[in-house]
Amino acid sequence: xxxxxxxxxxxxxxxxxxxxxxxxxxxxxxxxxxxxxxxxxxxxxxxxxxxxxxxxxxxxxxxxxxxxxxxxxxxxxxxxxxxxxxxxxxxxxxxxxxxxxxxxxxxxxxxxxxxxxxxxxxxxxxxxxxxxxxxxxxxxxxxxxxxxxxxxxxxxxxxxxxxxxxxxxxxxxxxxxxxxxxxxxxxxxxxxxxxxxxxxxxxxxxxxxxxxxxxxxxxxxxxxxxxxxxxxxxxxxxxxxxxxxxxxxxxxxxxxxxxxxxxxxxxxxxxxxxxxxxxx
Numbered sequence: 001x002x003x004x005x006x007x008x009x010x011x012x013x014x015x016x017x018x019x020x021x022x023x024x025x026x027x028x029x030x031x032x033x034x035x036x037x038x039x040x041x042x043x044x045x046x047x048x049x050x051x052x053x054x055x056x057x058x059x060x061x062x063x064x065x066x067x068x069x070x071x072x073x074x075x076x077x078x079x080x081x082x083x084x085x086x087x088x089x090x091x092x093x094x095x096x097x098x099x100x101x102x103x104x105x106x107x108x109x110x111x112x113x114x115x116x117x118x119x120x121x122x123x124x125x126x127x128x129x130x131x132x133x134x135x136x137x138x139x140x141x142x143x144x145x146x147x148x149x150x151x152x153x154x155x156x157x158x159x160x161x162x163x164x165x166x167x168x169x170x171x172x173x174x175x176x177x178x179x180x181x182x183x184x185x186x187x188x189x190x191x192x193x194x195x196x197x198x199x200x201x202x203x204x205x206x207x208x209x210x211x212x213x214x215x216x217x218x219x220x221x222x223x224x225x226x227x228x229x230x231x232x233x234x235x236x237x238x239x240x241x242x243x244x245x246x247x248x249x250x251x252x253x254x255x256x257x258x259x260x261x262x263x264x265x266x267x268x269x270x271x272x273x274x275x276x277x278x279x280x
Contacts, residue, residue: 005227005239005250012225012239016257019204021060024254025191025217026052026247027209028067028074030174031229034244037144039069039132044077048244051251056080058258060265064194066090066187068178068213070134084197088136089180089213090190098197105136108181111166112138115179118164122156129153136181143175153177173211187213188220206254207237208247 005012016022026032029042032052036042044052056063064084065074071087071094078085084095093100116133119140123129128144142153157177161168167182187209195203207217210229218226218236228237229247241250 002228002235002237002240005241006246008239009253013257015204015225016206016254017261020202021062021198021200021204022058022258023062023064023191023195023198023203023205024055024251025064025066025194025205025207025209026251027211027214027229028065028069028077030210031208031244031247032065032078035143035174038130039139039141042077045248048248048251049078051248051255052078053080054255055251055258056082058255058262060262061258062194062198064095064191066190066207066209066214066217068134068137068139068173068211070136073134084194086187086190086194088134089178090187091136091180091183091185093190093193095194095197100193102136102183102185104183105181105185108166109135111164112136112168112179112181115160115164115166115168118160119157122160123153126153126156138179140177140179141175142177171212173213178213186216188216188218191217191220208241208250 029035032048033042033044055061064086065078066086067074068089069087071085071092074085074087082096084093086093091102091105113133116131116138120131123131126145126149130141132139132141140157142150145153161170169180169182171178191205205221205224207221207224208227208229215236226237228235228240230243241247
């Protein structure tokens with residue numbers, strides 16, 4: 001059973017203070033924002049924008065947004081310099097001076113487009129079903145589908161995948177079916193790639209997410225601070241928070257910890273400089 005993060009603040013704060021560098025990784029929908037009836041309507045609150053901007057400005061921290069949304073969509077919603085954007089569940093990543101697209105997923109983009117067209121045709125008669133082709137993955141949203149038709153959506157998605165010429169992986173999120181190419185790459189790999197590009201010793205990764213695909217990152221970061229948003233019967237995350245309001249509270253607390261850490265380091269450097277001057 002994972003522990004509520006705010007019951008372990010002293011332990012977590014000490015790990016942040018001891019780390020040379022902190023990488024803060026955040027999912028988007030259900031973590032930074034509430035779920036919207038239509039995915040186009042999920043926008044950050046002004047308070048969340050402010051705390052993300054403040055976090056990005058700390059010299060001993062890096063910020064990454066890791067989401068099922070495509071990278072360009074993420075970047076348009078959170079346009080902060082220096083941030084890493086990992087879209088399509090980590091299959092495409094951009095950062096300061098970097099760009100990555102998982103090669104096998106890129107090779108399957110045409111097959112994915114064909115699959116999306118087939119799904120659109122089969123689900124056209126179901127009111128509220130949305131097929132979102134994100135270039136490297138597909139999301140089939142059913143948040144606006146009548147409860148009695150959800151099983152029909154599921155059956156049609158499974159049948160279409162079973163008839164597909166190329167292998168795809170199906171997972172289920174919050175009122176959405178996620179379809180990805182069968183590749184050995186996930187959000188955990190994406191975070192590892194980002195850590196390599198930051199290229200600093202002793203990086204402490206903090207990962208906060210609510211999606212089933214975030215479990216790959218939780219499992220990969222067994223030495224990090226992993227936080228599940230919302231309730232889950234089973235999760236690899238070490239800690240939990242209840243929802244987006246507590247995520248914002250967590251990020252505001254983290255921002256204060258990093259600010260105090262920077263002040264202490266500056267004071268220590270000033271004190272050391274003063275001692276050197278006296279010795280000289």
